[in-house]
Amino acid sequence: MPRDLRSMPRRSVLAGGAAALATAGLSSVPPGALAQAAGVPAGAAQPAATPAAPSTGKPLPPYASWKDAGALIVHSSNTIETRRNAFGTSVITPAERLYIRNNLPPPDAAIVADRDAWEVAVEGVKNPRSLSVRELKAIGIETTAMVLQCSGNGRGYFPSKPSGTPWQVGAAGCVIWSGAPVRMVVDVLGGVAEGARFMTGTGGEKLPDGIDAKSVIVERSVPVAAMADALLAWELNGAPVPLAHGGPLRLIVPGYTGINNVKYVKRLVFAAAESDARIMSHGYRMSPVGAKGDPSQPSVQEMGVKSWINSPAPGDAAVAAGNLPIHGVAFGGIHAIAKVEVSLDGGKTWRQARFIGPDLGRYAWRQFVLETRLDPGSHLLASRATDTGGNVQPQERLENAGGYNNASWADHVIEVTVS
Amino acid sequence: MPRDLRSMPRRSVLAGGAAALATAGLSSVPPGALAQAAGVPAGAAQPAATPAAPSTGKPLPPYASWKDAGALIVHSSNTIETRRNAFGTSVITPAERLYIRNNLPPPDAAIVADRDAWEVAVEGVKNPRSLSVRELKAIGIETTAMVLQCSGNGRGYFPSKPSGTPWQVGAAGCVIWSGAPVRMVVDVLGGVAEGARFMTGTGGEKLPDGIDAKSVIVERSVPVAAMADALLAWELNGAPVPLAHGGPLRLIVPGYTGINNVKYVKRLVFAAAESDARIMSHGYRMSPVGAKGDPSQPSVQEMGVKSWINSPAPGDAAVAAGNLPIHGVAFGGIHAIAKVEVSLDGGKTWRQARFIGPDLGRYAWRQFVLETRLDPGSHLLASRATDTGGNVQPQERLENAGGYNNASWADHVIEVTVS
Numbered sequence: 001m002p003r004d005l006r007s008m009p010r011r012s013v014l015a016g017g018a019a020a021l022a023t024a025g026l027s028s029v030p031p032g033a034l035a036q037a038a039g040v041p042a043g044a045a046q047p048a049a050t051p052a053a054p055s056t057g058k059p060l061p062p063y064a065s066w067k068d069a070g071a072l073i074v075h076s077s078n079t080i081e082t083r084r085n086a087f088g089t090s091v092i093t094p095a096e097r098l099y100i101r102n103n104l105p106p107p108d109a110a111i112v113a114d115r116d117a118w119e120v121a122v123e124g125v126k127n128p129r130s131l132s133v134r135e136l137k138a139i140g141i142e143t144t145a146m147v148l149q150c151s152g153n154g155r156g157y158f159p160s161k162p163s164g165t166p167w168q169v170g171a172a173g174c175v176i177w178s179g180a181p182v183r184m185v186v187d188v189l190g191g192v193a194e195g196a197r198f199m200t201g202t203g204g205e206k207l208p209d210g211i212d213a214k215s216v217i218v219e220r221s222v223p224v225a226a227m228a229d230a231l232l233a234w235e236l237n238g239a240p241v242p243l244a245h246g247g248p249l250r251l252i253v254p255g256y257t258g259i260n261n262v263k264y265v266k267r268l269v270f271a272a273a274e275s276d277a278r279i280m281s282h283g284y285r286m287s288p289v290g291a292k293g294d295p296s297q298p299s300v301q302e303m304g305v306k307s308w309i310n311s312p313a314p315g316d317a318a319v320a321a322g323n324l325p326i327h328g329v330a331f332g333g334i335h336a337i338a339k340v341e342v343s344l345d346g347g348k349t350w351r352q353a354r355f356i357g358p359d360l361g362r363y364a365w366r367q368f369v370l371e372t373r374l375d376p377g378s379h380l381l382a383s384r385a386t387d388t389g390g391n392v393q394p395q396e397r398l399e400n401a402g403g404y405n406n407a408s409w410a411d412h413v414i415e416v417t418v419s
Numbered sequence: 420m421p422r423d424l425r426s427m428p429r430r431s432v433l434a435g436g437a438a439a440l441a442t443a444g445l446s447s448v449p450p451g452a453l454a455q456a457a458g459v460p461a462g463a464a465q466p467a468a469t470p471a472a473p474s475t476g477k478p479l480p481p482y483a484s485w486k487d488a489g490a491l492i493v494h495s496s497n498t499i500e501t502r503r504n505a506f507g508t509s510v511i512t513p514a515e516r517l518y519i520r521n522n523l524p525p526p527d528a529a530i531v532a533d534r535d536a537w538e539v540a541v542e543g544v545k546n547p548r549s550l551s552v553r554e555l556k557a558i559g560i561e562t563t564a565m566v567l568q569c570s571g572n573g574r575g576y577f578p579s580k581p582s583g584t585p586w587q588v589g590a591a592g593c594v595i596w597s598g599a600p601v602r603m604v605v606d607v608l609g610g611v612a613e614g615a616r617f618m619t620g621t622g623g624e625k626l627p628d629g630i631d632a633k634s635v636i637v638e639r640s641v642p643v644a645a646m647a648d649a650l651l652a653w654e655l656n657g658a659p660v661p662l663a664h665g666g667p668l669r670l671i672v673p674g675y676t677g678i679n680n681v682k683y684v685k686r687l688v689f690a691a692a693e694s695d696a697r698i699m700s701h702g703y704r705m706s707p708v709g710a711k712g713d714p715s716q717p718s719v720q721e722m723g724v725k726s727w728i729n730s731p732a733p734g735d736a737a738v739a740a741g742n743l744p745i746h747g748v749a750f751g752g753i754h755a756i757a758k759v760e761v762s763l764d765g766g767k768t769w770r771q772a773r774f775i776g777p778d779l780g781r782y783a784w785r786q787f788v789l790e791t792r793l794d795p796g797s798h799l800l801a802s803r804a805t806d807t808g809g810n811v812q813p814q815e816r817l818e819n820a821g822g823y824n825n826a827s828w829a830d831h832v833i834e835v836t837v838s
């Protein structure tokens with residue numbers, strides 16, 4: 001019995017073949033190597049190709065030592081990225097592979113010693129009070145799958161080189177949270193105070209001494225309507241929320257970028273005004289390039305429709321001529337995803353991909369695959385998502401000083417050289 | 420602001436309350452303790468209450484040292500159970516909390532050093548050959564969420580005390596697999612040979628010397644129709660399948676008990692006859708109590724409809740009078756789950772629970788919750804599932820020598836004493 005498909009004549013493959021896509025090209029799976037794209041723009045008429053992810057060689061910080069180092073790029077102790085080829089095709093991102101972005105160092109691990117004792121003060125409701133996690137668990141349970149994505153994911157593709165971590169695609173993951181629905185908590189406390197327009201979460205990080213707290217505290221406001229699907233979550237992917245991801249209790253606001261999902265949440269306020277903390281008033285704003293953030297500019301909150309290809313990924317060992325499933329992820333932010341198209345020619349022509357795996361709801365990503373074949377030579381692979389609201393993933397990024405909200409499909413193009 | 424709900428007058432809770440279930444009883448959440456059920460039958464007319472899980476104190480074996488020891492009961496180096504209170508409510512079971520049941524010690528970790536090089540020989544097809552994982556990845560990808568459950572899960576509730584691990588509920592988990600669909604692999608190889616009625620997978624464990632291989636090899640046959648949804652899987656929950664769970668490649672047969680999902684699969688055969696390995700011909704048979712297994716008895720294959728409550732769980736610290744969400748898991752084996760009912764009186768009366776979290780498809784479990792309140796005293800909590808085929812979880816187990824297929828709801832009753 002031949003041990004290798006390479007020696008199998010193609011017609012014998014096709015003879016019994018009902019699965020046309022699968023059979024096409026399986027006769028030629030020679031060893032080959034992906035020429036690592038060097039980040040050189042592929043020509044004026046072409047979008048720039050994605051550079052391979054950097055290898056930082058930094059160790060995981062102690063609070064995240066349980067993570068899968070091989071799947072991650074450690075930018076710093078508070079900024080850790082998932083490698084593009086580490087996402088897999090199983091919809092969820094396991095906690096060991098999930099990115100970390102902390103604005104302040106995490107609190108001492110003592111706060112997860114007795115998780116049920118952690119308290120969050122709820123204000124701006126008819127009957128304000130503090131609730132322990134134990135009490136929250138008696139109020140109700142809801143489970144939501146969602147994309148958690150750093151506001152700056154894709155910053156690494158901005159030619160303006162904004163300050164901040166140059167994330168490529170890996171400051172994102174699709175995870176499952178369980179917790180008490182904020183709307184049920186609010187109901188129990190008598191409802192939201194009149195005139196409340198914002199829901200503000202405050203993080204429980206220890207603040208540096210000698211600095212105005214408002215200048216560093218992690219405190220974010222979202223429109224009060226976001227309460228409808230928000231959770232006070234104690235569980236991530238079926239286990240207690242790790243300290244590194246905001247345990248014992250994290251405010252989860254599905255569809256909103258990572259920063260709005262406040263870790264170690266210790267205070268939840270419903271009020272007429274946004275927080276005046278600097279991270280809200282001046283941080284995470286869509287500022288013009290060269291300008292500083294200020295409250296007049298749009299805040300970075302809801303995510304837009306976005307997709308990218310994970311395989312083949314820059315740095316993958318072998319992309320050979322023949323059968324090649326191209327797969328990746330797509331999400332709509334606040335809408336479900338409707339379709340994904342894949343281009344093999346840098347966006348000149350598109351073909352519809354199929355979804356694989358379970359649909360975890362509107363806030364989750366879907367994994368897509370296009371089973372195709374690539375001939376020897378250079379190819380520019382792109383994906384473009386459309387959500388159920390009819391929004392199409394844009395070709396170009398929206399330039400801004402902070403490098404936020406990069407959903408450009410052109411920025412996420414992958415150049416592969418097929419041998 | 421009062422810091423404790425205990426001091427909150429109930430009417431003030433109810434004042435603004437739209438969420439009737441959530442508000443009911445939240446005014447009284449005093450500290451309390453679950454009297455650990457001692458396994459004493461609760462009376463002739465009542466089903467026996469579930470004993471608390473044993474604390475073995477054994478360490479995790481080296482190949483599973485990456486697991487979450489606190490969430491697990493180590494029966495032996497090859498039998499490790501998830502604690503009932505460690506399942507959470509987030510649908511999936513993370514790999515760190517997933518049970519292990521190995522019939523033979525796992526192979527050397529060298530087999531996961533180059534995962535893509537692992538080969539499976541496919542026989543009983545028109546063009547038999549070996550395929551590497553790398554080649555499988557070029558054929559196609561599918562992702563399936565499913566309950567993985569040991570055939571002997573619930574054996575601990577058999578009064579006949581069958582030999583084998585006395586699993587309670589924790590030899591099960593809901594996980595997500597990605598791999599090549601077996602049907603696509605078969606298509607590529609020209610289709611199944613004429614007359615094939617069974618699909619047989621052979622595990623890659625190292626066999627002990629000096630013993631007839633057929634007497635110990637892990638080799639299981641399932642009806643060839645099971646091929647339709649079967650995978651040759653390289654990924655578990657978004658990461659490469661760990662050695663402890665059958666990596667680099669596991670045969671996944673959704674809806675079938677754990678043993679039929681052959682680890683380290685090295686051979687896949689389509690044939691007219693079942694395997695004559697002892698584990699197939701005499702093992703995992705529904706034998707009468709006192710009898711030995713033989714090929715005339717039904718084989719342990721498809722799972723039946725089943726559910727159980729995870730919280731409150733025997734051994735939980737605090738079950739206090741007042742509001743109490745009762746939650747657990749339910750699955751239909753080969754059917755999707757249609758509904759779950761919960762009883763607070765040992766099965767005399769039932770109330771319908773609601774599902775929480777995303778629906779991951781017919782082979783996955785659903786998590787259910789009944790938000791209720793319990794008065795002080797002793798309560799017998801039960802759950803009973805119905806699948807979309809109209810099958811209702813049975814009250815009684817089907818007695819058998821091996822202690823297999825225990826889906827009895829009465830065996831899974833939890834006794835709680837509310838203070």
